[in-house]
Amino acid sequence: MTEPDTEDVRRQLVDAFEGxxxxxxxxxxxxxxxxxxxxxxxxxxxxxxxxxxxxxAAQETDGASDRFPYETPEALADDIVEGLQDAGKLPNEG
Incomplete structure (x- = not known):
């Protein structure tokens, strides 16, 4: 299998939470x-x-679990991705 695409995961998160x-x-x-x-x-x-x-994973790394409220799905997705990167579950890109 291929390496995870961090931006792809972020897009999936935004799509899932935008509603x-x-x-x-x-x-x-x-x-x-x-x-x-x-x-x-x-x-x-x-x-x-x-x-x-x-x-x-977010709770383990001080990710999105303690940063509520969120105003947008993008802000939520960014914090989740950051927590996953800190936990070594997603590669740091950029």
């Missing part, structure tokens, strides 16, 4: 927006994580 009613003040407000609810999975190359696994 939420912003601003969102906690993770539970995001679940109704997800295409497959808590079973929603984000994949790119060797990277594959469910939304629940993303939450766990």
């Amino acid at each position: 939420a009613d912003y601003p969102v003040s906690n993770p539970m407000e995001l679940l109704p927006a997800l295409p497959n609810g808590p079973a929603t999975t984000f994949e790119s190359g060797t990277f594959s994580m469910s939304v629940l696994e993303l939450r766990s």
Whole structure:
């Protein structure tokens, strides 16, 4: 398999969370927006994580878990990607 594409994962996150009613003040407000609810999975190359696994990874690295509220899906996606990069789950690009 190929190396994960960080920008691809970010786009998937934005697409998945853009239907939420912003601003969102906690993770539970995001679940109704997800295409497959808590079973929603984000994949790119060797990277594959469910939304629940993303939450766990964010908590481990001080990622998106403590930065609510979010005003846009882009801001949320950026923090999730940053947390995944800090955890070594996604490559740092740029």
